[in-house]
Amino acid sequence: MTPSATSQEIKPAPRPPRSEPAGGARPAGGEPPAATGLRRLTAVDVRILEGVAVGTPTVRLAASLYLSRQGVEYRIGLMMRHFQAANRAALISRAHSLGVLSVGAWPPHVLPEFLES
Template identity: 60%
Template sequence: MATKSYPDASPSKKRTAATAVPARRDLIAAQDHVTPAATCTAHLSPQDLVVTAAEPEFARQFGLSADEICGRGLLELLRSRTPGHLREQFAALSSGPSRRFKQKVTGRDGDGRSFHADITAIAVRHPSGEMAGVVVLLRRTAEAVTGGPVLSALDAQVLEGVANGESTVQLASRLYLSRQGIEYRVGQMLRRFDAPNRPALVARAHALGMFAAGQWPPRVLPECVR
């Protein structure tokens, strides 16, 4: 006996259902494409990049609970090696045709220790193209955090000046210290870095990844300053 088939929805209903959750479907597809097992997720508001929801594992990376991390700005939690670059990437995601970007970042855990991670930021848009939100996928990496000493803010300024080629007199004038004070701090850093002279001190700091990439005058990375 022939049987009748009853389609579960008319073409018009299917079209309505298909357009109801395009952003959600795009997000699921994006996560399936880029999410390894160790990746954790947070949702951000598109205007100010504040965390609106996060998996507990994402929050634990920063020593916080899922409730505590909500309301925190992502740019307070993570930074790129080039200052301002992460903010520029998010701005381009919001205003341009790009749907995602990947970036290496640094954060701090609950004990104040720095860690490296890769993030993928995905724009979630309404059918009209307007931004509905941003999803961030974070994966900790095994890349070693800088092995250089953690410097005081003043020592970091002295090191930046030395890397910029400033003399003792110039540093003393700019930082309102005596020449003896500058020499003392430089001498302390020479011993800490096991460097025989100022050029070697700068070279060691560069080799340890303590300077922000592509910055002039040189800037010591925030995670290297206590």
């Protein structure tokens, strides 16, 4: 930064728009993911998201999916960026609030309309 820089030149980067449904309501069951601004999840991402939702350790997820631990961590990181979540708990919270995960059932499952064909 040069000595001639003013506070008007230094501005924080704008935040990306949030992809929440209007009024905080859950999207309708038949509403496609495009209407909520979400992309569809691959089968591997679905299994990882469901595993994180029930608290499965990364190593156990990796073994069950025949992936490396780093591969699972990478996929979780991608989903955290996509859902604009700071950590795993926030990722699951955002998935629930956007209607990606089933409500009222344990273990939670990703709804079929969010699964990539």
